[in-house]
Amino acid sequence: xxADFLWGGAIAANQVEGAWKDDGKGESxxxxxxxxxxxxxxxxxxxxxEGEHYPSHHAIDFYHHYKEDIALFGQMGFxxxxxxxxxxxxxxxxxxxxxxxxxxxxxxAVFAECKKWNIRPLVTLSHYEMPYHLCQAYGGWQNxxxxxxxxxxxxxxxxxxxxxxxxxxxxxxxxxxxxRFGTLLGAGILPEDGADMFGLGRMQTPETKEEMQARFQxxxxxxxxxxxxxxxxxxxxxxxxxxxMLSAAGVYPYTCSPDDMLEAQWQMKxxxxxxxxxxxxxxxxxYMERFFEENAIVIVGKTEDADILKKGCVDFFSFSYxxxxxxxxxxxxxxxxxxxxxxxxxxxxxxxxxxxxxDPKGLRYLLNAIYDRYxxxxxxxxxGLGAVDQLTEDGCIHDDYRIAYLKAxxxxxxxxxxxxxxxxGYTPWxxxxxxxxxxxxxxxxxxxxxxxxxxxxxxxxxxxKKDSFYWYQKCIASHGxxx
Ligand code: BG6
Numbered sequence: 134x135x136a137d138f139l140w141g142g143a144i145a146a147n148q149v150e151g152a153w154k155d156d157g158k159g160e161s162x163x164x165x166x167x168x169x170x171x172x173x174x175x176x177x178x179x180x181x182x183e184g185e186h187y188p189s190h191h192a193i194d195f196y197h198h199y200k201e202d203i204a205l206f207g208q209m210g211f212x213x214x215x216x217x218x219x220x221x222x223x224x225x226x227x228x229x230x231x232x233x234x235x236x237x238x239x240x241x242a243v244f245a246e247c248k249k250w251n252i253r254p255l256v257t258l259s260h261y262e263m264p265y266h267l268c269q270a271y272g273g274w275q276n277x278x279x280x281x282x283x284x285x286x287x288x289x290x291x292x293x294x295x296x297x298x299x300x301x302x303x304x305x306x307x308x309x310x311x312x313r314f315g316t317l318l319g320a321g322i323l324p325e326d327g328a329d330m331f332g333l334g335r336m337q338t339p340e341t342k343e344e345m346q347a348r349f350q351x352x353x354x355x356x357x358x359x360x361x362x363x364x365x366x367x368x369x370x371x372x373x374x375x376x377x378m379l380s381a382a383g384v385y386p387y388t389c390s391p392d393d394m395l396e397a398q399w400q401m402k403x404x405x406x407x408x409x410x411x412x413x414x415x416x417x418x419x420y421m422e423r424f425f426e427e428n429a430i431v432i433v434g435k436t437e438d439a440d441i442l443k444k445g446c447v448d449f450f451s452f453s454y455x456x457x458x459x460x461x462x463x464x465x466x467x468x469x470x471x472x473x474x475x476x477x478x479x480x481x482x483x484x485x486x487x488x489x490x491x492d493p494k495g496l497r498y499l500l501n502a503i504y505d506r507y508x509x510x511x512x513x514x515x516x517g518l519g520a521v522d523q524l525t526e527d528g529c530i531h532d533d534y535r536i537a538y539l540k541a542x543x544x545x546x547x548x549x550x551x552x553x554x555x556x557x558g559y560t561p562w563x564x565x566x567x568x569x570x571x572x573x574x575x576x577x578x579x580x581x582x583x584x585x586x587x588x589x590x591x592x593x594x595x596x597x598k599k600d601s602f603y604w605y606q607k608c609i610a611s612h613g614x615x616x
Contacts, residue, residue, distance in 0.1 A: 142564025
């Protein structure tokens with residue numbers, strides 16, 4: 134691999150920072166989501182309830198451990214750290230005129246620490262942590278006013294950190310809004326009190342016309358916000374490089390029947406290409422028109438905002454990759470869930486303990502498909518295995534299963550690069566154990582670094598290097614040669 138390939142890891146504020154009320158931070162949407170498990174869903178509550186466990190409130194307390202944690206990343210040889218800024222530390226309610234100085238100071242301190250270790254920050258502007266007030270008072274992203282609040286926040290952080298950050302991502306997994314999974318965390322549209330986070334209960338019934346309309350309108354507002362943020366980032370600092378961030382998965386037809394082929398083609402367009410096309414090509418793609426028409430979706434501003442979208446194309450494509458999925462139009466075949474996507478079981482592949490299909494070769498397939506389509510630099514900013522780890526009596530974690538997973542994926546990245554894909558970096562997810570987004574658990578661990586906390590947030594919080602820590606250190610030092 135090239136010496137300028139960026140190796141690192143990825144985290145998000147709401148899953149690591151904790152300190153949910155410290156130094157003026159406001160409540161985010163994630164602060165209203167309870168813990169769940171593999172079998173019982175996380176729930177949204179309108180008020181923070183006494184006696185309920187909300188994992189983001191304390192998470193792994195990165196807020197007070199960032200020096201120690203970044204030092205560990207530095208020891209592994211990270212060249213890049215993907216992290217998000219909590220919007221609510223900078224604008225606690227979201228609609229204030231002036232930012233919160235203490236919030237700004239915190240990220241200055243974090244970036245300074247990164248600099249000490251020669252780690253380049255890659256900052257996600259919004260990673261499932263929208264100010265809760267904007268959801269309650271404005272209806273989340275379905276309200277156009279939120280674009281201006283977001284841009285005020287962007288202007289503030291682009292200006293404030295112009296000497297510290299030049300790599301940015303706009304919205305984490307923006308394409309989750311294409312399905313109902315993204316309604317709450319992505320779009321900030323609140324369900325009824327106590328509803329399960331992904332609306333799994335509601336999914337038993339067809340989505341109403343109004344819900345679908347609101348979701349696609351919210352997505353349009355994020356397209357506009359993203360495009361404006363890209364233009365603004367370039368204006369404030371011409372060195373800034375801004376990427377889109379999509380949750381991507383290869384889509385395979387379950388059989389070679391033409392029906393399944395057509396379904397796979399459509400799902401690929403709708404879930405993978407639609408948002409990428411808008412962010413990279415700067416316009417709504419032709420194939421969504423029929424879908425909008427058949428579902429009576431009318432996007433306000435779609436025509437008027439065309440010029441904004443054209444002028445705010447991103448510089449690179451970034452994505453999360455955990456799994457591929459298999460689709461069919463045969464209703465008899467059983468569906469499985471995995472990272473906010475529904476598909477059917479692929480008989481050629483195994484799944485993780487949480488039912489996510491493991492498919493390293495699917496990564497090579499997808500990287501080629503992405504690069505074929507866009508021909509701009511690509512970065513893999515999330516990937517990894519969520520697994521239960523055992524701490525041995527002598528204080529070790531032998532996570533050979535995680536090493537095997539990452540090794541297989543890096544091998545396929547290398548193949549894709551030999552195929553000609555311009556892959557510029559890799560930041561595996563949850564480089565330090567953190568709160569799982571889908572289940573709220575701690576025991577679904579991704580890290581190279583173990584954090585001694587259980588699902589209830591109890592434990593010493595001590596950081597312990599896993600076997601994968603030393604493996605990744607070697608991998609980085611050898612530019613991916615020693616796996
Ligand atoms: C991605 C999100 O969907 O998947 C992360 O961007 C999330 O926030 C990651 O943590 C892994 O999912 P989970 O549910 O295992 O934490």
